[in-house]
Amino acid sequence: MGAGPRTTAPASVRMAVNLGGLEMKNPVTVASGTFAAGREYGDFVDVASLGAVTTKGVSLNGWEGNATPRIAETPSGMLNSIGLQNPGVAHLKAHDLPWLAERGATTIVNVSGHSFDEYVQVIEALEDAPVDAYEVNISCPNVDAGGMTIGCQTGSVEAVVSRCRAATKRPLIVKLTPNVTDVTEIARAAVSAGADALSLINTLLGMAVDAERRRPVLARGVGGLSGPAVKPVALRMVWEVHKAVDVPLLGMGGISCATDAVEFMLAGATAVAVGTANFVNPHATVEIIDGMAQYCERHGVEDVQELIGALEW
Amino acid sequence: MGAGPRTTAPASVRMAVNLGGLEMKNPVTVASGTFAAGREYGDFVDVASLGAVTTKGVSLNGWEGNATPRIAETPSGMLNSIGLQNPGVAHLKAHDLPWLAERGATTIVNVSGHSFDEYVQVIEALEDAPVDAYEVNISCPNVDAGGMTIGCQTGSVEAVVSRCRAATKRPLIVKLTPNVTDVTEIARAAVSAGADALSLINTLLGMAVDAERRRPVLARGVGGLSGPAVKPVALRMVWEVHKAVDVPLLGMGGISCATDAVEFMLAGATAVAVGTANFVNPHATVEIIDGMAQYCERHGVEDVQELIGALEW
Amino acid sequence: MALVNERARILANGEVGPNLYLMELAAPRIAASIEPGQFVHMKVPNMEAHILRRPFSVYARDAAAGTLEILYQAVGFGTDHMTRIEPERAEHLSGAELIGPVGRAWQQPAGARRALLVGGGVGAAPLFMLCEQLVGAGVRTDVVLGAQTEAALACRARYEALLDAPPRCATDDGSFGREGFCTSLVEEALAEAAAAGEPYGYLAVCGPEPLMKIVAGMAAEAGVPCEASMEKRMACGVGACLSCVVDTADGKKRACVDGPVFDARKVVW
């Protein structure tokens, strides 16, 4: 089967985790925006085999996104300035959520907005749809209104999270930006406003320059850095936040293999998301699930939850 | 000469720059802490050929530094937690500054302290020594007192910079940390307190985990991320700060080749520092100077200063 | 057609023109199903820090032998690195990985009896399998090729062997065929066909964007249905990441799966 995945996970290891009320059959989901709603990876990954599918950020009426070039390759990473292009929540409900539900996928919807109201409206529109949890993105560096600016101040974080909290009883995951002085302060604000779990990190704000053309590579100038390059920053923030709050964490940032995923769990994550690595290896998620189970078996770990925050220190 | 540098810089390009009063014969210095005071690289680099030598951070009485392991390799980068080990300012004056002066090097001394007073005392101790400029490090992530915590708040930045300013008439460069929400706010504070130039970025706070041993790789847990991985973040910050303040900038973070250096100048740097790349290629600085001159010639640039902030945007 | 991620052994790799290289890969599953105009998204072997895959159109395939050919130009780190890959003898080499077959193939109108194919630079390659298909279907096919020099017309010999009339060529330096841009040849071909009362029913163009824009304009003017193959920076290559969008009359479309071949009239150039 060519470069396909070898599914050799030991069945003896218990792989299920609970992410703030969200039951996941294993700790691995995808990072929002890197997997669409799963369909495009359908030839490579059975969406039901993942702990969850996290969909691309969705807004109320859809956004056009930014001009191209939207990506740039950087050392062990990439920049993107997609700009949250999406066809709006109605399209997601009509086309993608039923498809995911039919296949038995656990679904996390990543929610975006230009305003506090828009976040709430998106959640309200989804309350009757087959959604297992929301991930509120207060950390996208690629839109001018909303997004990251909200996620950088405790006041606005509390405001948006508490309004989202009031709009749903479903598990509410709040996604944090790494572009702050003290991520634990933001984390505490989100938790105090009602977040059931936190996900981190979103992308680091970065830039690439084309020296020959003397222009930024990205049409928008700056973009979000992801991939292996950011893993040390992500691990550090997961560790800091794990020590600072009591809710479970969804760790991400450069996870490319099972060892990376284990590192995030040891640092305090309850579950992990695979993002940029999907682009490199479309079987990445499946191979990571298998590899984590193998790691557990090799280390005599019967339940993957034993790894959470188990860093010796 | 094996893997030695090819010194083929076109002599026609004017390479001198002025960094806030510091005359540099070309825009290339080394990043503090990666080149000691030059002697260790003496077999590879003629220190007088550099725009300047920036010495390892020095404190008043010397520091022991952190336990080992002090470094970890990460994707396209490395973490360090040296912890500002240094033998103190008297040793620097007695051993290193005369050596640099004899060889005709332009010298920037990187200044550290545990307290506002210590920064001032180090500068005072150096005022009669052959020093061409000070770089005040308010951004080291590897010491508990002083260092980065000072560099994250406008109030403490103003306090320490204005006291250093009062202690010297020499060019005062203030080195900024990237681990902040808004680097332009910190930059403005430093400039308003009297900085002649700003240097950025210091390292990003990161962490590496050894999954097999279930421990952090670094004895201290966290460390500073440097190398190519951080270049996109560094470029973005140089660009932001260039637009925000009027003083010249010393850009650094992942510069490994002449093209990288040109990118930083286009984004707004007046000069650049080469750090981690010295470890990979001990001739890096020399090759970068040559390569920048060649770039200028190829692009019809007669004076390297034409590149500063020349990004078309 | 289901996508696969196929480990592909590199069988041959050599220079075939100024900065032009031909790579032959063993990838039987993709070779069996790929259609003209589709591409493969390649994980170039032995690159660690340059993490993204690179998209390449397929120049030729041999379904029976299970092989593909790619004609590529060295323009950056990845393609430059590719030029140094030696054909793999040893088993332990990691090999390339190809996602494919990706994208929308050329879709000539059913009734077209004459076709004009216009290839600029390496753009000549993604048109070759289309040319074979058209010739095989009995469509009278003319080809215009442009390049900087005679040596850069790396696909010319294959087109000559395939076609009754040799391709019309233009080179920037006049070293072969018409001196200057190939657009003048396109204009003449369109005019001649119209004058002869045997107008083209289909025009396919691949090459630098400015060339494609001009040719698309000429086709529109002449009322000839035209398709163009668009190049955009791609991350996923499967339609998931939205990095590769092309502005079209129907909004932003993904070059990787909604293209790379687009109806040229729909593209907002």
Added chain:
Amino acid sequence: MALVNERARILANGEVGPNLYLMELAAPRIAASIEPGQFVHMKVPNMEAHILRRPFSVYARDAAAGTLEILYQAVGFGTDHMTRIEPERAEHLSGAELIGPVGRAWQQPAGARRALLVGGGVGAAPLFMLCEQLVGAGVRTDVVLGAQTEAALACRARYEALLDAPPRCATDDGSFGREGFCTSLVEEALAEAAAAGEPYGYLAVCGPEPLMKIVAGMAAEAGVPCEASMEKRMACGVGACLSCVVDTADGKKRACVDGPVFDARKVVW
């Protein structure tokens, strides 16, 4: 001795024991000047994202031929990658780059007439040039080697060829020599020498840190001057970055230039 950064062609590279490999490199300038115990700081070819160099002691050199040999164990990404490097025929391959000769060499006391060398695992390699030097200088030299298995005693044959008395060996599984740790052999050698009234004037040890600590303790007890070669993670390899410090009685010292060979009594184990 001035440091150089020398591009080094890889002449041979092959397995010589369980997970043990021998690499031969052409590096005439370093080969001409390197002393026993010094090391080279190698930029492993074709690694992009793993940016740091790797330090390796030199096992043997041929100054006339301009070559070096390194005995290495695959323990991580870089050394694993090294095992897959094929000797270079083609000129266009980038080759390794070596900074060298780095560090403080073994410095046996001038008057020593008998020496004991203790090598654990790959630690046997950095002692071999020292052994040659001592034998050449007429010092009566005994060698103790420890490894997991007989096959892992990869340096044994060379020591046997060099020495009158074969090295005393211990293996964890008893497949060759004494079963168990080699420290018991060290203890016996020290005792025998003392009993015979011909005590060792010098002990040199290289291997895992726990082994070196125990042996250093035995040497101190027996009053024998002892040197140990320390392994620390290194960035620059030239003394500039302070990543590689060793705690000593004189404060923190850099393993790369103040070591790697240290007076074992000074090390704070």
